[in-house]
Amino acid sequence: MSLNLRKLAATALVSAITLAATAVLGEVMLRIKNSDQRNYMIEMWRYSNELKRVAEDPALGHVHVPGAKARLQGVDFVINDLGMRGPPVGEKAADETRILMLGSSITLGWGVPEEETMRARVAAALPSWTVLNGGIGNYNTARSVRQFETAWRRSSKPDMVVLQYFLRDAEYIPPSEDNALMRHSQLAVTLWYIAARFFQGRSDVSGLEDHYHRAYQPDSRGYREMVAALDRLNAMAQEDGFRVVLAMIPDIHQLQNYPFTFVHRRMRDLAVARGWDFVDFMDVLGTYQGPELWAIPGDPHPNAVAHGMMGTLLAKRLSGDSR
Amino acid sequence: MLFHSPTFLIFFTLFLTGLALVRGSGRVLYVTVASYIFYAWWYPPYVVVLAGLTVFAHVLAHRRLESTPLFVAAMLAGLLPLAVFKYTGFILANLGAIGYPVAAPPKWALPLGISFISFTAIAYIADCRSGRVTAEKGLLTTALFFSFFPHLIAGPVVRAHEIMHQMTSVRFDRAAFRLGLLLFAIGAVKKVGVADQIAPLVESIYHATGPITWAQAVLAFYGFAVQIYCDFSGYTDMALALAIVIGVTLPPNFDRPYLATSLREFWRRWHMTLSRWLRDYLYVPLGGSRHGSTRMVAVILITMLLGGLWHGAAWTFVAWGLYHGLLLVIEHLAVRLAGRPIVVPRPVAVVLTFHLVAVGWVLFRAPSFGRAMEILSGLGAPVDFGALSGYAFVLTLMAAVFGLHRFDTIATIKTVAERLPAAVVVPLSVMLALICAALVADNPSAFIYFDF
Numbered sequence: 065m066s067l068n069l070r071k072l073a074a075t076a077l078v079s080a081i082t083l084a085a086t087a088v089l090g091e092v093m094l095r096i097k098n099s100d101q102r103n104y105m106i107e108m109w110r111y112s113n114e115l116k117r118v119a120e121d122p123a124l125g126h127v128h129v130p131g132a133k134a135r136l137q138g139v140d141f142v143i144n145d146l147g148m149r150g151p152p153v154g155e156k157a158a159d160e161t162r163i164l165m166l167g168s169s170i171t172l173g174w175g176v177p178e179e180e181t182m183r184a185r186v187a188a189a190l191p192s193w194t195v196l197n198g199g200i201g202n203y204n205t206a207r208s209v210r211q212f213e214t215a216w217r218r219s220s221k222p223d224m225v226v227l228q229y230f231l232r233d234a235e236y237i238p239p240s241e242d243n244a245l246m247r248h249s250q251l252a253v254t255l256w257y258i259a260a261r262f263f264q265g266r267s268d269v270s271g272l273e274d275h276y277h278r279a280y281q282p283d284s285r286g287y288r289e290m291v292a293a294l295d296r297l298n299a300m301a302q303e304d305g306f307r308v309v310l311a312m313i314p315d316i317h318q319l320q321n322y323p324f325t326f327v328h329r330r331m332r333d334l335a336v337a338r339g340w341d342f343v344d345f346m347d348v349l350g351t352y353q354g355p356e357l358w359a360i361p362g363d364p365h366p367n368a369v370a371h372g373m374m375g376t377l378l379a380k381r382l383s384g385d386s387r
Numbered sequence: 388m389l390f391h392s393p394t395f396l397i398f399f400t401l402f403l404t405g406l407a408l409v410r411g412s413g414r415v416l417y418v419t420v421a422s423y424i425f426y427a428w429w430y431p432p433y434v435v436v437l438a439g440l441t442v443f444a445h446v447l448a449h450r451r452l453e454s455t456p457l458f459v460a461a462m463l464a465g466l467l468p469l470a471v472f473k474y475t476g477f478i479l480a481n482l483g484a485i486g487y488p489v490a491a492p493p494k495w496a497l498p499l500g501i502s503f504i505s506f507t508a509i510a511y512i513a514d515c516r517s518g519r520v521t522a523e524k525g526l527l528t529t530a531l532f533f534s535f536f537p538h539l540i541a542g543p544v545v546r547a548h549e550i551m552h553q554m555t556s557v558r559f560d561r562a563a564f565r566l567g568l569l570l571f572a573i574g575a576v577k578k579v580g581v582a583d584q585i586a587p588l589v590e591s592i593y594h595a596t597g598p599i600t601w602a603q604a605v606l607a608f609y610g611f612a613v614q615i616y617c618d619f620s621g622y623t624d625m626a627l628a629l630a631i632v633i634g635v636t637l638p639p640n641f642d643r644p645y646l647a648t649s650l651r652e653f654w655r656r657w658h659m660t661l662s663r664w665l666r667d668y669l670y671v672p673l674g675g676s677r678h679g680s681t682r683m684v685a686v687i688l689i690t691m692l693l694g695g696l697w698h699g700a701a702w703t704f705v706a707w708g709l710y711h712g713l714l715l716v717i718e719h720l721a722v723r724l725a726g727r728p729i730v731v732p733r734p735v736a737v738v739l740t741f742h743l744v745a746v747g748w749v750l751f752r753a754p755s756f757g758r759a760m761e762i763l764s765g766l767g768a769p770v771d772f773g774a775l776s777g778y779a780f781v782l783t784l785m786a787a788v789f790g791l792h793r794f795d796t797i798a799t800i801k802t803v804a805e806r807l808p809a810a811v812v813v814p815l816s817v818m819l820a821l822i823c824a825a826l827v828a829d830n831p832s833a834f835i836y837f838d839f
Contacts, residue, residue, distance in 0.1 A: 096780045258825070
């Protein structure tokens with residue numbers, strides 16, 4: 065090895081060691097800082113690390129780990145044997161009526177204590193029914209229906225499925241890649257997110273509006289997969305004899321002069337076309353501005369107040385259906 | 388454009404690229420134009436204030452103002468923009484409070500750096516009059532002296548004999564880049580990684596209402612002492628670093644102030660360029676210690692009161708200035724009465740001085756005298772160390788600042804930059820900047836998910 069090459073290698077080694085040592089310092093600082101569980105991004109990262117695992121079915125991406133527990137964003141999460149948040153569920157009794165709610169992190173009750181989630185509110189209002197929470201973070205409708213189709217259809221045997229639909233459910237979710245650095249380092253995941261936000265461009269409501277208009281183009285991949293999933297769910301409902309309710313969850317960034325009514329209308333039409341009932345939570349949340357219903361500042365998941373209102377409306381509509 | 392904002396980093400990168408390309412005397416014009424763009428970025432119309440004060444100082448510096456009344460009038464005229472923009476609202480509010488029918492306080496924004504620019508102008512005119520410096524012939528060089536963007540917003544308060552001669556040799560100093568990079572990164576860590584991390588907690592305690600616990604009082608008391616030091620000295624480090632890369636050495640502004648063993652020493656270590664300004668252009672001209680104890684006491688109190696008012700237009704700032712003035716008077720008188728220096732073990736003197744300064748910071752930070760008293764009396768509430776357990780991050784930062792304080796000097800950083808190879812300094816600085824970015828990353832207001 066020539067002298068110059070040796071010098072270059074030594075410089076590279078010293079630089080790498082310096083970078084690594086400083087990164088360790090940064091990691092320690094971030095971990096201490098984020099120990100207060102107020103950093104929504106890191107809490108979501110912990111959710112993925114502590115409550116989820118890679119699914120055997122690549123179409124699902126990830127599933128909950130049965131029996132896993134974690135305290136995230138100041139709220140306790142317990143995953144039952146079916147891989148759902150909530151109390152344990154045994155074999156279905158002959159006279160038992162079950163409602164299964166399918167959806168994403170909103171249905172899961174991100175940022176909301178278990179006893180205040182929509183599931184718990186409906187269960188409290190309809191005590192003779194068993195209500196199950198099939199919400200999983202980073203699920204869209206295609207994934208929710210797939211998870212139901214391959215696992216919960218048989219294990220939970222619902223009499224009614226409430227498909228809780230959020231605007232992002234027509235977005236295509238690309239398969240995620242496992243990255244050891246991102247999985248284990250808060251510094252790496254934070255820097256990745258800063259870079260992603262920098263290159264992502266507008267993140268305000270008008271940026272969202274453009275985004276959703278593109279997502280709901282009939283030829284967009286996510287939209288087509290969502291409609292196909294609705295058709296599969298409908299076929300299963302007819303085969304098994306359960307009812308389906310589509311419950312529409314608004315985006316609570318801006319509830320006044322709400323810019324996404326076109327999505328609500330579209331989903332109502334899709335539900336009605338399949339003979340399903342349609343509940344629009346905008347009916348109870350629409351009098352608010354939006355951010356006052358957020359889980360914490362910066363986290364636009366509905367808080368306990370919003371879950372309470374949505375649960376009350378849903379229970380009212382479901383009990384009407386039962387009569 | 389704050390020095391640690393992405394916008395400024397883009398501005399500075401473009402600026403340095405251009406500076407490397409410009410040759411000869413064109414550099415003075417180039418840096419001056421860049422400085423005016425920097426200043427105009429926030430609010431373009433206020434460029435008139437900067438340009439006006441520059442021309443005002445340039446013209447009067449050449450006149451030398453032999454007549455004292457004329458000189459005093461010029462000084463007052465130089466202070467007029469500062470008085471109008473900074474204190475009109477305060478004066479009107481106080482007149483209104485005592486029953487005078489006055490107009491509503493104006494809602495104009497304070498021109499950036501007006502306090503620093505005004506003091507620089509006054510110092511320049513006074514120094515030219517006394518013969519300490521020779522008035523600069525070229526208006527362009529004077530314009531750069533006033534507008535040089537590293538010191539423009541938050542100091543240091545520069546004086547002509549220190550940097551005017553450097554203005555004609557501005558350049559991209561590649562040899563100083565390593566020191567500049569390290570100093571800038573350390574300044575960013577102090578400002579963004581420490582001060583901005585502590586600020587929300589301190590803010591929430593100072594602006595809350597109602598009774599205060601011991602833990603809250605402790606966090607507010609020590610937290611703000613750390614916050615204000617890291618905020619101000621961090622920003623100054625960044626300013627010095629930027630200037631170094633442009634071939635200009637600005638005067639240091641801090642020298643480990645919390646290691647001071649007396650209030651007099653504190654003011655020789657804290658905001659050093661302002662302390663010198665107050666000494667040279669207020670304390671000494673008013674008589675200083677040359678006319679006996681009574682006059683000296685009055686002059687110290689006036690100097691510190693006006694120094695307090697310079698920091699902000701509120702009675703709490705006046706009280707803070709008077710508090711420091713009183714402490715300085717007591718120190719002076721104690722030494723005079725004893726007839727010799729009073730010897731106190733150094734650790735005791737350091738701890739005592741720090742706590743006296745920190746009491747002053749409560750007055751400085753509090754929105755009202757009532758809240759200041761609540762925080763100070765909260766320190767006497769029942770001790771509850773358990774209540775501090777939820778503040779591990781802030782306490783770690785505070786401990787790190789106190790623990791490393793004795794090493795926090797420009798000389799130490801310069802030595803480190805010179806001794807360590809670029810292979811260490813460059814990745815270290817870049818990584819520190821990235822850590823700062825990670826620490827200030829706020830919640831994104833959008834739905835985010837991770838799947839691993």
